[in-house]
Amino acid sequence: TAGITQAPTSQILAAGxxxxxxxxxxxxxNAMYWYRQDLGLGLRLIHYSNxxxxxxxxxxxxxxxxxxxxxxxFPLTLASAVPSQxxxxxxxxxxxxxxxxxxxxxxxxxxxx
Amino acid sequence: xxxxxxxxxxxxxxEGENLVLNCSFTDxxxxxxxxxxxxxxKGLTSLxxxxxxxxxxxxxxxNASLDxxxxxxxxxxxxxxxxxxxxYLCAVRSGGSNYKLTFGKxxxxxxxx
Numbered sequence: 001t002a003g004i005t006q007a008p009t010s011q012i013l014a015a016g017x018x019x020x021x022x023x024x025x026x027x028x029x030n031a032m033y034w035y036r037q038d039l040g041l042g043l044r045l046i047h048y049s050n051x052x053x054x055x056x057x058x059x060x061x062x063x064x065x066x067x068x069x070x071x072x073x074f075p076l077t078l079a080s081a082v083p084s085q086x087x088x089x090x091x092x093x094x095x096x097x098x099x100x101x102x103x104x105x106x107x108x109x110x111x112x113x
Numbered sequence: 114x115x116x117x118x119x120x121x122x123x124x125x126x127x128e129g130e131n132l133v134l135n136c137s138f139t140d141x142x143x144x145x146x147x148x149x150x151x152x153x154x155k156g157l158t159s160l161x162x163x164x165x166x167x168x169x170x171x172x173x174x175x176n177a178s179l180d181x182x183x184x185x186x187x188x189x190x191x192x193x194x195x196x197x198x199x200x201y202l203c204a205v206r207s208g209g210s211n212y213k214l215t216f217g218k219x220x221x222x223x224x225x226x
Contacts, residue, residue, distance in 0.1 A: 033214075041218075042219070043202075048213075058213075099145060100145075101145065101147045101159055101162040102204070103159065104149075104156045104158075105156055107155070
């Protein structure tokens with residue numbers, strides 16, 4: 001089934017450690033996104049990429065970095081995790097342009113202790 | 114700044130009832146609006162995508178309407194079933210460098226057998 005694959009599905013991480021959340025899509029969408037979902041705050045955009053080789057900051061980019069070496073992959077890296085980064089992280093993609101909807105992955109539940 | 118509000122935050126109905134979920138947005142300059150469903154601990158599943166030029170979209174028992182000028186959308190669910198129990202999220206795609214998707218905080222629907 002075409003879509004977005006995220007890994008791992010869940011992770012417990014010690015504060016101060018680094019981690020990369022993986023996201024791969026097979027729909028050849030140009031644009032990809034990372035969101036975090038927190039109770040009471042909803043979904044907030046962390047970083048985005050409109051096309052391979054470009055990235056941009058969303059609402060809550062601090063403490064996170066991304067890269068977009070090719071169309072299919074959009075990893076999210078936490079360089080030095082802090083407890084406030086405990087959240088559920090969703091990767092999404094869409095075709096370029098304003099008329100297209102988003103497709104979401106199943107999420108990564110991250111707990112920083 | 115675009116803001117999306119969903120009312121009610123939670124709704125409990127008996128099986129078989131028709132129901133309406135509401136979504137409002139502050140900036141009417143949107144490109145499209147998307148309704149998602151999220152089951153507990155799961156990712157987001159797209160239900161309906163309405164372009165700014167459209168008034169409604171239908172899929173099975175679901176009907177979504179859009180009144181862009183007044184900043185409102187409704188999701189109508191006919192003959193509700195216990196399997197419809199989930200959180201329903203409304204999101205609007207607005208202008209900017211990444212055609213940003215802004216989410217409401219969702220309506221938690223419970224359909225009682």
